[in-house]
Amino acid sequence: MSKPYPPISVFVITLNEAEHLDEVLESVRGVEEIVIIDSGSTDATLEIAKKHGARIVHNDWPGYAKQKAFGIEQCTHNWVLNLDGDEVLPEGGLQMIRERIAEGDINGIWIHHDDIFMGHSLTKARHHKYRRVYRKDRSRMDTSVLVHEHIHVDEPTAYLPIYLKHYGYDSAHGYMDKLNKYSKLKAEQRMEQGRPCSLPRLLVIFPLMFLKFYLGRQMIWSGWRGFIKANIDAFHFFLTEAKLYEMHYRQKHQQDKSKNE
Structure with a gap:
């Protein structure tokens, strides 16, 4: 006799996600609970x-x-699946998750992102893994960070070959808008942590990160789309360093001005 499937809560944080939300929620049809956390759509x-x-x-x-x-906290079931408003679970993905957690030997599951860029998947690129399925009683969200949130899940965890279709990076314009906002938050966070600006890092971060994405993440196999996305990703890291430098620069000059007054 097969083991019963534990109930799952899916939660999605939203703010004006109408473009893709219907496809997102359709991809989890049949799940025991869907919770939308909305901040003013x-x-x-x-x-x-x-x-x-x-x-x-x-x-x-x-x-x-x-x-x-x-x-x-709003989810009523212990097992939760977190999706963003532009992430679609592939066909059969929910059943794969149900079957794996029913085995009862894990606290979380790693799955992949499949980023859509300029209308198509970067199919040959190496994709990030994320913990998007986990037990509430064995996980803790790090709320000290301003961006790129991280969930801590007690071991053991498992991996499933599930690729979330991610629309959030589809256009170069939209992607740059997001990374411009993320870089500001990352710089502010490092400033709050008292981390100094590194001029050598500012100098080398762009070429190093470009090589990481273009060659290490194998975006080279996605043609000119991969070349463009690798440059945008690398520029995101450069922009973070540049904004951190600006914050330190302005702070120092304000302090110097105060001393001279």
């Missing part, structure tokens, strides 16, 4: 969520990590 996000039987909870935006920590 003005498009059709909430109507789409209601159509899929989701429970909607409003929470003013406190930051990425804190919003996801809040989302975990």
Whole structure:
């Protein structure tokens, strides 16, 4: 006799995610609970969520990590699957997750991102792994970070060959807008942590990160799209260093000005 499947809560944090949310929620059809954590959508996000039987909870935006920590708390089941409003679970993905957690020997599951860029997947690139499925009672969200939130999950964990279709990086313009915002948050976080600006790092970060993405992550196999995305990814790291330098530069000159007054 097969083991019963533990119930799963899917939670999604949203702010004007109408473009892809219908496909996202359709990809988890049949799941025991869908929770939408919304911070003030003005498009059709909430109507789409209601159509899929989701429970909607409003929470003013406190930051990425804190919003996801809040989302975990709203889930009524111990096993949770976290999706963003532009991430689609592939066909059969939910069943694979159900079967794996039913074995009862793990606390979390790693799955992949499959980034859509300029309308198509970067199919030959090496994809990031993320812990998007985990037990509430064996995990902790690091709420000290401003961006690129991290969930700590007790071992053992497992990997499944599931590739989330990720629309968030589709256009060069939209991707640059996101990375411009992320780089500011990362620089502010490092400033708060008292981490100094490194001029050697500022000098070498762009070429090193370009090589990491273009060759190490194998974006070279995605033609000119891969070349463009590798440059954008590398520039994100350069921009973070540049903004950190600017913050230190302005702070020093303000301090010098105060001393001279």
